[in-house]
Structures are given as structure tokens and as C-alpha cells.
Amino acid sequence: MTGTRGSAPAPEAARILNVCLWCLVAVVVEIGLFASYRGHDARFHWLTHFFVGSSAALLVMAAVAVRTRRPVPAPLVWALVGHLFAMIPDVAFTAGAAHRPWMDIFAGHVSSHFVPGRNLTWYLVFLVCLGAYLAAVDRLRSPGRG
């Protein structure tokens, strides 16, 4: 099995607790972001940017996992960072700056809303990217790797 280094790894309980703590932080921040979108119709936007940003993060995570031959630490934090990157124009909008086409540099912030199938499409893309990352992690267990 890959991913353990040194002769004195942290106890399993402490490891799980630490990972869960970071997961909890990411979940709490996501709930806060959800609440920050004013209006019931804004949930559509939250979901779009979550799916797109975290999908991009998952692809990066898969590449890092393959490269380093171990799962990435605090995976939900990576997804959160991807989401935050994708929603930067919405923060600017709240501050009084309307959207512009160039804001697509933030994970397709503008045009991602208009793909056929809308959020259902991005949901499926997200599941594929999540599967890709999990498959990359699963392969780390194969004999002869790491």
C-alpha cells in the first residue's frame, strides 16, 4: 500500500479525525457560500459553479495523485478552492461589478450556465471527474505501484 511514510505514522483515529476536521471545515464553508447567494433562484448559480470548479479541481487532484502516487490530502478543501475560484466574478458582482465575457477565465463563469442540459450536464461531468479521481486513487493500490 502506498501513502505511508516513515516508521511512526499517526494513529488511525487521529488521522481520521484530522481528515474529518478539514472535511467539516470545507462543508461549513460551502454551506456559508450557499447562504451567501441571495434569492432562491441563485441556487442554480451556486450549483453551476460548484460543479464546474470542483470538477476542475478533481482533474487536478487526479493528476497530482498519479504524480505523487498517493491520494491528495484534504480532498474537500481542493474542491472548495475550485469552487471559490469559479465564483470569483459573483463576489465582484456583489461588490458592484457586472459580469463581463472575459470572466470566463474563472472556470467558464459566464458561459458555463448556458451549456445544453444546464446543471444536469455539469452534475454528470462532476460525477465523471469524481470517478476519475477515485479511479486514480484506486490504482495506487495495485501491485508494483509505489
Added chain:
Amino acid sequence: MGPALKTCAVPSRRSLVAVWLASAVLLGGLLVLAALARGPLDDPDPARQRPGLLDLGSLPSPAPRVSAEVPAPGRAALVLFERVDRLAGLCEALGHHRFAGSAVVVVVVVVVPGPGDRCAPGIAVVGDPSGALAAQFGLDRPRDGGVPVGYARVDGRGDIRYRTLDPSVAAQLDEIDTILRAAK
């Protein structure tokens, strides 16, 4: 991060599958909840509601005649579309709001699918019983099939630069300030 996060063990295949399934169920549930939360006045296409982007799709396009002042050369306009039973609430909000975000003079007009009525000082109400004006502005029909509730931004050249349905417009007038500033 603690040392535990630097030494990530590979979870079992069963755990990985469980993570994928749990994510699919949780996020699929959120998708369903978001769809259920949509109201009768919302746009059937949520991507077209409050996009925050000027000149979307076929815009800019010439604005139809709303009143003697809209459109008028050199004078930008905000055209709000509201239903008769909600007009009082919108007018009250308009009475307390000052569209200070724009550097240009903005004429504010409210269009209702009924006879013209009184609103806040300086804000005309235009009757549009058939809903033809909203259609000419290219506003989508809301999910309930009735006349739209939302607004359009017309610039000083008489072009529509922004249009959206917005059932919560009375509570989000500051968002219109952002649109007014962007379409100088």
C-alpha cells in the same frame, strides 16, 4: 495541516465506491431541491434569470416605445415589469431607493398589465393590459405563463442592453444599480 494529512492511506475500493455514490445522491438531491424551490414567476430557463451580463444573446436591440420619455436620445431608462397585485410593494421599495449607482440620468418606468396607476414620486406607471410591451422587450414568459415580472435596461441610444425576469426585484434594487453602472 497535521502529519496525518501528509500521509494519506489509500482507502478500500468499497470506500471509494461509497464516496462516489454518496456524492451522487447528495448532489443529485440538491439539484432536485433547487428545481423544487423555483417559483411560478421564475424564468423557465434559470440561466436567463439574473445573468448579470449585458448584451446577452441578441442584445443590444432597439427598445420599443414605452412612453414619451422612453426611449429618448441621451436618456437611459429602467423599465420595470410588475403585476398589478404586487405593484404597491414595488412602488414602496422604489420610494425608498435612490438609483445612485449610475453616472447618467435614468428614467424609471413601471409597466403593469392593467391601467396605469400611481407609484413613487417621479416614477411613471404605464398600463399594458395585453402584455405586448413585455413581449416586445423580449422578456421570457414566467413558469406560470402570465406576464413577466422583471426589468430591462435601455441605454441612451435607445437600445436594450439587459433584460431579466426577477420575482424578487423589489428586494434587490441595489442589484439594478450594478446593471445601471455597467451600461453607461
